[in-house]
Amino acid sequence: MNKTIAAKLRSFNGLFAVYKPKGPTSAAVLNRLRAKLLAEAGILTPTRRKRKHVLKFGHGGILDSDAAGVLVVGIGKGTKMLSSLLAGSKKYTAVGELGKATDTFDSTGKVTEEKPYDWITKEDLENVLQKFTGNIMQVPPLYSALKKDGQRLSDRVKKGEAVEAKPARPVMVYSLALKNFKPPLFTLDVECGGGFYVRSLVNDIGKELSSCATVQELTRTKQGLFTLEEHALYEDKWTIDGIAQALECCMSLLQAEPSRKKLKTELSEEHAVSCEDK
Structure with a gap:
């Protein structure tokens, strides 16, 4: 030594x-x-x-x-x-994919749903983003580090246990912008507060567009x-x-x-x- x-x-x-x-x-x-x-x-x-x-x-x-x-x-x-x-505030760049949903809300999970998306325009997506800015309610994903009875929800799900999603909770989105749109892929810049899940955001955006979506890439650019x-x-x-x-x-x-x-x-x-x- x-x-x-x-x-x-x-x-x-x-x-x-x-x-x-x-x-x-x-x-x-x-x-x-x-x-x-x-x-x-x-x-x-x-x-x-x-x-x-x-x-x-x-x-x-x-x-x-x-x-x-x-x-x-x-x-x-x-x-x-x-x-x-x-x-505190965090910033992320996320690449989402339209027309596909997974159980983890990202590319690591099993595909649970596929829907058409070819009618979705850039303007449609930008309009939807306005609904997810400011103080919003968000349901955390099942595959998360949140705990129930001392065990992570993700661990319980992987064991095959029946797990209920946590109730929706208030979160803050300071800014949300569409940086690129090349269907089925789209890129978002997000600035949010604590307890926020970008995976849930992308999943919710897909539903709001009457389709589905999942995260393909996620990078935290600031904390x-x-x-x-x-x-x-x-x-x-x-x-x-x-x-x-x-x-x-x-x-x-x-x-x-x-x-x-x-x-x-x-x-x-x-x-x-x-x-x-x-």
Whole structure:
């Protein structure tokens, strides 16, 4: 173990963002990140029970396995700040497919319905989007991380259990725009609040058009103040020095917010690096 590097790693407190690729779960990405940092410091990978005591990690909201994009990570005392991100604003780019519905509301599921869509115009779709902007009611998908009796709904469904959908709940859509329309595919830019499911949105849009629709691709482009383009670290940057830079740069974004100013004093001077060096 390199004691100097290990001490630097253990001193980290704050928030930063990583890029989650399509495929792995959010938890798997976090475990991969933790393993790389521990290996660089020469710290033996702890057992699952002791893992959080060696290096405390958390993320600011699950991103579907089949989705990619920004995953905000809290390390050390920064994990206490993650709850504010769960209710904060998020932006997504979604590619939907008309004429097809699946049980998961995305391309990973089994096709449950197919309907004609050739009569749907760009204007039809744009008009429908207006109904899904602002404060709306939304029913979450069955395949989700929401829990009943301590178990995820998606896990219960996969076990073959009869599961009722959660009741509709209020969600906020700040903006919703059609960026591309090449039937059967269409691309949406969505900015929404916490608890919102883009998969449910696309499914509901299909129904509103008297057809059906499912998500083919989903990318989270922003979460809170963290953007995919400016702040998300790709795996080749998952190093102790890379995280040190990201912490310093990303935490500077939050210092202007009064409720988060106190975190500045928690950041170790050992890993202070100029944003311009990133």
